[in-house]
Amino acid sequence: MDSFSNFFIKQHPKIKNEDLPNLPDRLQKLYLVLLRILSVDPYTLSGKFTSHKLERELKGWIAIDNIKDAGLSYRLIYRINDSSDKDRRVDIASFDIHDFAYDKAQERVYRQRF
Amino acid sequence: VAKWSDRYRAGAVSAQQLFQPMADSQLERVSHESLELSLGNLICQVRAELNTLFSTDSDEARRFDDYSQIQKLIHEMCEISESTQFTISQKSNLIFSKADDLVNMILEFYANHDWPLSSNVFNRIQSLLSKSNIEYNSLNTFYELVISIGENEDVGAASDAFKSISKLLSNSFDIFRNESRLLNTLKNLSNVYISSLSKIDFPSAWASDFKSTCLKIIALIENGGNSELISFEVDGETIYLSPDSAEGKALDRIRESNGDTSHWETVMQPGEAVDLEEISSWLEVNGFIQ
Numbered sequence: 001m002d003s004f005s006n007f008f009i010k011q012h013p014k015i016k017n018e019d020l021p022n023l024p025d026r027l028q029k030l031y032l033v034l035l036r037i038l039s040v041d042p043y044t045l046s047g048k049f050t051s052h053k054l055e056r057e058l059k060g061w062i063a064i065d066n067i068k069d070a071g072l073s074y075r076l077i078y079r080i081n082d083s084s085d086k087d088r089r090v091d092i093a094s095f096d097i098h099d100f101a102y103d104k105a106q107e108r109v110y111r112q113r114f
Numbered sequence: 115v116a117k118w119s120d121r122y123r124a125g126a127v128s129a130q131q132l133f134q135p136m137a138d139s140q141l142e143r144v145s146h147e148s149l150e151l152s153l154g155n156l157i158c159q160v161r162a163e164l165n166t167l168f169s170t171d172s173d174e175a176r177r178f179d180d181y182s183q184i185q186k187l188i189h190e191m192c193e194i195s196e197s198t199q200f201t202i203s204q205k206s207n208l209i210f211s212k213a214d215d216l217v218n219m220i221l222e223f224y225a226n227h228d229w230p231l232s233s234n235v236f237n238r239i240q241s242l243l244s245k246s247n248i249e250y251n252s253l254n255t256f257y258e259l260v261i262s263i264g265e266n267e268d269v270g271a272a273s274d275a276f277k278s279i280s281k282l283l284s285n286s287f288d289i290f291r292n293e294s295r296l297l298n299t300l301k302n303l304s305n306v307y308i309s310s311l312s313k314i315d316f317p318s319a320w321a322s323d324f325k326s327t328c329l330k331i332i333a334l335i336e337n338g339g340n341s342e343l344i345s346f347e348v349d350g351e352t353i354y355l356s357p358d359s360a361e362g363k364a365l366d367r368i369r370e371s372n373g374d375t376s377h378w379e380t381v382m383q384p385g386e387a388v389d390l391e392e393i394s395s396w397l398e399v400n401g402f403i404q
Contacts, residue, residue, distance in 0.1 A: 002387040009382035010375055012367045019363070026400060033396060035381060036388045046390055048403055056348055057365060067402070075360035088384070091375050093367050099359030101333060102346070 005039030007080075011092040019095050027069055031095055034064065034076055042080045042090045061093065073098040301335045304328035326352040 020028050037045050045051060045064065054061045060079055067074040075098045081089040308328050333343050333354035343354040344362040355362035371378075397403045 002389050005382055005384050005386040005388055007382075007384060008380055010378040010380050012371075012375075012378050014363070014367065016379065030400070030402060033393055036393060037390075039382045039384075039386065040388050040390065048394065048397060054361075057346060058361070058368070061364065061368070063360070077360050077364040091378060094360045094363035096358065096360040096363055097356075099355045099361045101329065101353050101355055102359075102361040 003040050005036070006088060007039050007042060007082075008087065008089040009035050009039050009092065010089060011035075012094065015092060015095055023074075023096070024069055027067075027074060027095075030067070031076070034095075035092075038078065038090045038092070042078065065098075301332055304331045326354075330354045 015031075020031060023031075034049075037048055040046060042062075049064045050066045051062050051064045053059075054063055054077070058077075061077055062079065064076040064078070065073075067076065074096065076092065076095045078090050078092045081087070081091065305328075308325055329352070330343065333356065337343065337356050337358070342357050344357055344365050346353045346355055346361075346365060355365065357363065357366065394403070
């Protein structure tokens, strides 16, 4: 049964020109699938992927975090803008390989918080 | 024949006199191999003398006296080694490994005898290492010494020490930029340093620059020397992200956009039909979900 998209999806222009051309075919196809999932429910991703909120300068942004291909981890980084009913929007900043250096920073923020 | 150390302590001979031939302009005529050998022998000899001096002398007052003299000797040795390097640095890399030996010897000596490291000697060592094609032994020994300074909570000295070792690491990276084997070792060292810092749990910010340097070196090495890393500050500490990573790109693009996404492309609109069952089976078939 069909669902319907509830959000505008906007992507940074470099996703098309830089990110996608350098990704394996399989991940390029996955990106198109992720757009559709995000358009329906960017909060829970319809239970198909997990995500976490980013911190500090990336506060307000979210990373889809269980994307793997050939043993490598990838992230799609997006933000939900739902402050106005007329312009419910998901902005996608990047889709590429995950930098584990970021995890270290994130861990530190969590350690201090709890 | 009186031992060299006895003669030195008695003021009968200065270090400058002992080592003068190395700094002499005659160097130009000496083959690099024999020069290396001479310096190597000299270092072995000095090491043996210093060890003898201290293993046979248990008197504390005497030790203190030796300490100031040895400090002086080390200064002079460093000076000569530096000038030797200047003289022949363009002609031979072999000598550099001996400078490493010299530094290693000095540091071992300080560690073994539990001496404080004066800032002058510290600067000397740093200067020697930064000019030479250092090997890892001395960098490591130096680091251990820095850690011991930190453990003793000598905050001022530790702060200087960490600044110095940061510079050393950066210099090492520049020197080894094109040698992947050495870069890997440097990366491993940086990881070890970061790990040891977290175990010691230094209380103040003086180690943070050093840690940032280690992180930067790791990031640079992992990115094939690409220096266009994206810096990201977390609680006063800088993390370096690869410009090719999702996180690095996101930061770069978000900063560039400055909150304005009006030029971003709209690729979907509300009201479009989406078949979630079809999506589920595609994800399963392609191994993205179980």
